[in-house]
Amino acid sequence: MSQKNYTLQEIARTVEATFLCCADENESISHILLDSRQVHTGSGTLFFAIEGIQHDGHDFIPTLIESGIRNFVVSKNLKINKNLGSVLNVLKVDDSIKALQKLAAFHRSQFTFPLIGITGSNGKTIVKEWLFQLLDKRYNIVRSPKSYNSQIGVPLSVWQIKAEHSLGIIEAGISKPGEMERLEKVIRPDIGILTNIGYAHAEGFQNSKQKLREKLHLFANSEVLICPADDPLIQDVVEEFKQERKKSLKKPLLIFNWGKSAKASVKIEQIKTENTRTAIALKHNGNNYQFNIPFSDKASIENAISCATCGIYLQAADEVFLKSFEQLSTVAMRLELKDAVNQCSLINDSYNSDLGSLKIALDFLKQQQQHSKRTLILSDILQSGMSDKTLLNEVVRLVKDSDLQKFIGIGPVLYKNRDLFKELKAAQFFYKDTEAFLNAIQQLSFYDESILLKGARNFHFEKISRLLERKFHETVFEINLNAVSHNLAAVRNHLGDKTKIMAMVKAFSYGSGAFEIASMLQFQHVDYLSVAFVDEGIALRNAGITLPVMVMNPEENSFESLLHYKLEPEIYSFRLLRKFSALLDEKLPAQKLPIHIKIDTGMHRLGFLPHEIDVLAREIKNQKSWKVASVFSHLSSSEDPKDDAFTEQQIEKFKNAAGQLESLLGYSTLKHLLNSAGTLRFPQGKFDMVRVGLVLYGIDITGVLANQLEPVGQLKTSISQIKTLEKGASIGYNRKARADKKLRVATIAIGYADGYRRAFGNKKAYVLVRDKKAAVIGNVCMDMCMIDVTNIPEASEGDEVLLFGKSLPVEHLAKWAETIPYEILTGIGERVKRVYFKE
Secondary structure, eight states: OOOOOEEEEHHHHHHOOEEEEOTTTEEEEEEEEOTSSSSSOSEEEEEEEEEESSGGGGGGGGHHHTTOOOOOSSOOOOOOOOHHTTOOOEEESSHHHHHHHHHHHHHHHHSSSSSSEEEEEHHHHHHHHHHHHHHTTTOEEOOSSTTSTTTHHHHHHTTTTOOOOOOOEEEESSSSTTTTHHHHHHHOEEEEEEEEOOOOOOOOOHHHHHHHHHHHHGGGTTTTEEEEESOOHHHHHHHHHHHHHHHHOOSSEEEEESSSSOOOOOEEEEEEEEETTEEEEEEEETEEEEEEEEEOOOHHHHHHHHHHHHHHHHOSHHHHHHHHHHGGGOOOOOOEEEEEETEEEEEEEOSSOOOHHHHHHHHHHOOOOOOSEEEEEEEEOOOOSHHHHHHHHHHHHHHHTTTOOEEEESSSHHHHHHHTTTOOOEEEEEEEEEEHHHHHHSSSSSSSSEEEEOOOOOOOOOOHHHBOOOOSSSSSSEEEEHHHHHHHHHHHHHHHHSSEEEEEEEHHHHTTTTHHHHHHHTTTTOOOOSSSHHHHHHHHHHHTOOOEEESSSOOGGGGGHHHHOOOEEEEEEEHHHHHHHHHHHHHHHOOOOOEEBBOOOOOOOOSSOOGHHHHHHHHHOOOOEEEEEEOOOOOOOOTOOGGHHHHHHHHHHHHHHHHHHHHHHHHHHHEEEOOOOHHHHHHGGGGEEEOGGGGGGGGGGSSGGGGGGOOOEEEEEEEEEEEEETTTTTEGGGGEOSSSEHHHHEEEEEGGGTOOOOOGTTTOOEEEEEEEEEEEEEESSSSSSEEEEETTOOOOOOOOOEBBTTTTTTTHHHHHTSHHHHHHHTOTTTHHHHHEEEE
């Protein structure tokens, strides 16, 4: 593998670092590591300790040293053990992210082949991936993995550049002024592509014009800028940028734009859409370019024209290039986690296969703890530019660090070179093509394991996915694991200090799936999880969750299971306290079981009353087999401003009661009072820890963080049938709906057995079909319901239907049903298929 390696001495000079300790300044570095939980190898790996909102990389250095990492870039003065100092290389910098960017910029400067830089509000990743699909037979391309376009993602993308590449495609995104100038120094694109500029919002910027001006900084040294010609704002700001650059640089910027305008460099002659296909005709310098794409939406058409314009500029728009547009595929920018056969989980990442995306997918596989076994099904990696042996040796290195129990290779190259994999401890199976694997699949045993499906498009791994995926009906609840992580970061940022977080994952994680959400929260290092019943805690333990888990309703018949699985009970009454005490005398005479004491400060549901604290403290002190881990209470109406005075009384009562209990016990405990709404509205009640639930799932009933949260789930179904009904026809059970005119009615595959309530019937609610509202008509049935699509003539059978999600918030459904979002989310039936994905 033609990886450009650098010695630590070279890296120190490049990033302006000093050595805190230096075992070998000539050690050669080929791998960069940012996350201690990613797949890595000790040899030739350099860890950058980055201080982020959620984690501080410096905290994980001891763990990395234990796993064999010896090279570090830090921004803090570390206390280094003298014995370790003789084997470690530690470089000290002012800012680890800036150091990473400097190293990537230096690496970029070693190569002279053309590099395309892409930015814009939407479509960056699509244009990047489509250009790869269109040009990969002509060039050996390096490109950003997935949507790695941030201050950290861009340098990681650039670090992938190797001598065998002949074209680079790197995307860049920003969230505030000043960021693009830093990324430009890393990418230094020769060719720039601006996809579009969003007008709906410009978070972090004064307005859309400022956002566009900031994005254009990516092209400060580019030769050409490819952009839309018909957008007045883009044209005005691009012209200003061109003139400013002309004053500061001798080399002019060529604007190579596309559009219907007569002044466009590439003129759109025709766009003709029919069903799901579009024919496009372009003209440049008297030459005509015609091609078809298998999409009909406006965004896909614009993205395809951006790609075609780039091909024309590169003088690559020949017959093969234009014909390739017909094979453009949907870009799956996410790893999907699905239930599979025989109690397995399936991670589907089969839209492409290269070393960068393989590493990301293996990292995701390694994070999944719900199964003890891990399996990789991998196709040949195409168009790598490396020799087969060099490429596969790198694959072996990645796979070896991934703790696999089973490796399945599919493709002629893997089959021919299967001897290279002998050093793996995993069981190995090789097949010449996908059909050979499908013919043999019955002889392979898949049971209780995580299966990663990673293949190039040519191998049609969708056939394998269909076979392995557990079959459900057409209603799907999609859960975005990135959104959970994002919302957790928003909460941490709001808290603004070291306050601990207990995440509520009771009731199947509010309908979102317990262990998948818990696994993500464990990965993000929350401090505690909380469930309602012992059975929920057992399921988490069986899925590999090791975080402390508080059980809110520890029933007497589950005490022994609670002890066996190391779950921590909430104690809220003297009866429960005494029952537990009797069991502990028998089972744990010499151990200290953590318990959590609940105080009733005004909710009057469960808990000890403040006047019972003295007696409670005496009974706790008499029991030597437990220790109070936390004292807590629950606010009754923290979201309602009308009850703020009462909430403040609860905070004061809790402060006094918890302080009294600690004083009588003679030791400190964790104290927590605030739920999601309380966390956002009552900073004075934070104490040591907060308990957050609904806000992690993107719902803020207080409005404090509403604009900063992302919805975690989307409930979708599909149209089973469409009928045209004449005026007077009745619809559904009890003939509750009547057609007051000629109607077009669609039946969709969801009903009250799936959690879609009867209250939504008879025009109380609507759904979205092709982004348009369709009212629910008639009574909602057990397994289906009917919607009015009269005003959506393009709706057809099989179309996707959105029941709630980003475009239709779950709060709307709660309002229609006169309930709360909790009840809607927790009511989604378990027969509804859950699909988990990570961007």
